[in-house]
Amino acid sequence: RLKISGHRGLSEDRTAGPIATRAVRKDPDKAHVVERVMIASKLVVALPAMALAFQGVVPATRSVAMKGAKEDLVEYANSNPTPASGFWDPLGLADKDFWGMGNEATIGFLRHSEIKHGRIAMAGFLGFCAQCTPLVSGPHAVPPYRGYVAGVTPQEQWDNIPAIAKFQILVFVGMLESYGEGAGSPEGYVHYTKGGLPGYYPPIAGKGLGQIGLNLYDPFGILPDQTAEEKERGRKCEVNNGRLAMIGLLGLLSESSTPGSVPILSGIESFPRYSGEVMAPFEANLQEIPAWTYFHP
Numbered sequence: 001r002l003k004i005s006g007h008r009g010l011s012e013d014r015t016a017g018p019i020a021t022r023a024v025r026k027d028p029d030k031a032h033v034v035e036r037v038m039i040a041s042k043l044v045v046a047l048p049a050m051a052l053a054f055q056g057v058v059p060a061t062r063s064v065a066m067k068g069a070k071e072d073l074v075e076y077a078n079s080n081p082t083p084a085s086g087f088w089d090p091l092g093l094a095d096k097d098f099w100g101m102g103n104e105a106t107i108g109f110l111r112h113s114e115i116k117h118g119r120i121a122m123a124g125f126l127g128f129c130a131q132c133t134p135l136v137s138g139p140h141a142v143p144p145y146r147g148y149v150a151g152v153t154p155q156e157q158w159d160n161i162p163a164i165a166k167f168q169i170l171v172f173v174g175m176l177e178s179y180g181e182g183a184g185s186p187e188g189y190v191h192y193t194k195g196g197l198p199g200y201y202p203p204i205a206g207k208g209l210g211q212i213g214l215n216l217y218d219p220f221g222i223l224p225d226q227t228a229e230e231k232e233r234g235r236k237c238e239v240n241n242g243r244l245a246m247i248g249l250l251g252l253l254s255e256s257s258t259p260g261s262v263p264i265l266s267g268i269e270s271f272p273r274y275s276g277e278v279m280a281p282f283e284a285n286l287q288e289i290p291a292w293t294y295f296h297p
Contacts, residue, residue, distance in 0.1 A: 069104035070094055073111070081233065082240050105193035112192040113197035115235075118242015125249045128154050132272055153272035155256065158283035166285065176216070179204045199235065254280050 016290050056154045073094055077087035098106040130136050131154035147160050182189050190196035203215045214220070226234065255262040256274045265271055277283055 004060075069107045073107050080236050080240065101193060104195075108192040108196070108198055111198035115242060116241060118239060118245060121245035121249045122242060125245045125252065128249065128252050131157055134248060153256065153274050155272075155274040155276060155278060158281065160278060163282065163285035166282065170206075176204070179207055199238070 016070055035137065049203065074087045080086065094107055095103065096106055097103050098109060101109075137151060137154075139146065143229055145161055145165055147162060149156070149160050152160070182191055182202070186202040189200075191203045192198045192200070201216050203214050204212050249267065251262045255265040258273055259273065260266050
């Protein structure tokens with residue numbers, strides 16, 4: 001055993017290896033070599049602990065970022081132009097961590113998801129109303145699809161669409177979804193879970209091997225330029241309209257399937273009724289789909 005001393009914080013007993021011990025016995029002047037070896041060994045052992053000490057700072061930085069994201073969300077909700085709106089989170093989702101990607105990314109996902117659902121609901125609500133008009137549901141000189149039947153409800157119009165046509169619709173929607181998630185790495189795009197603007201959809205003109213010639217937003221380039229304040233107010237109005245459209249679309253589907261469930265619509269004699277299953281959009285096409293493609297007990 002060697003007594004190593006003469007260095008601050010290093011005066012302690014250490015057991016030298018057999019090679020070092022033989023070297024000291026042969027030449028006592030080489031004791032300083034063994035001492036340096038032991039010092040180096042101390043540093044090697046200490047490096048992992050030092051690394052862990054530095055890594056421990058990361059969670060604290062992340063918690064500050066999460067707190068900021070929550071505060072920004074509350075401020076954004078309370079600044080909504082609708083007086084009755086504000087921050088409302090009964091399930092506490094704004095404090096969750098989805099899929100281990102962090103709370104800040106989770107809040108970005110939730111905001112983007114609400115905007116997207118609102119846009120779909122607005123299109124669905126207007127589509128339901130349009131398909132109830134004779135201009136759309138009435139006779140056509142050229143049928144819009146094979147198997148078209150005039151004078152049916154919007155849900156029945158969907159049921160009459162062939163399965164292959166529905167599949168084409170789903171593929172097209174999937175393409176739009178992939179572009180919206182940043183497929184192709186559009187210039188300047190930042191994902192909404194990484195600090196990007198929720199609800200932003202990048203330009204897609206020229207995508208799909210050049211088959212898509214227009215962008216979803218302002219496809220004809222006729223909308224006037226807006227200031228940052230006008231864009232901010234427009235985004236908040238879009239959220240409010242989307243929330244109202246989600247309630248409205250659910251009301252239309254509920255009254256159509258369950259008469260009397262929405263009293264304000266029950267008094268409309270010509271309101272379209274539907275006896276099928278709204279939540280089974282491919283039920284009418286099961287006979288067209290090969291049996292091996294789906295499970296049938």
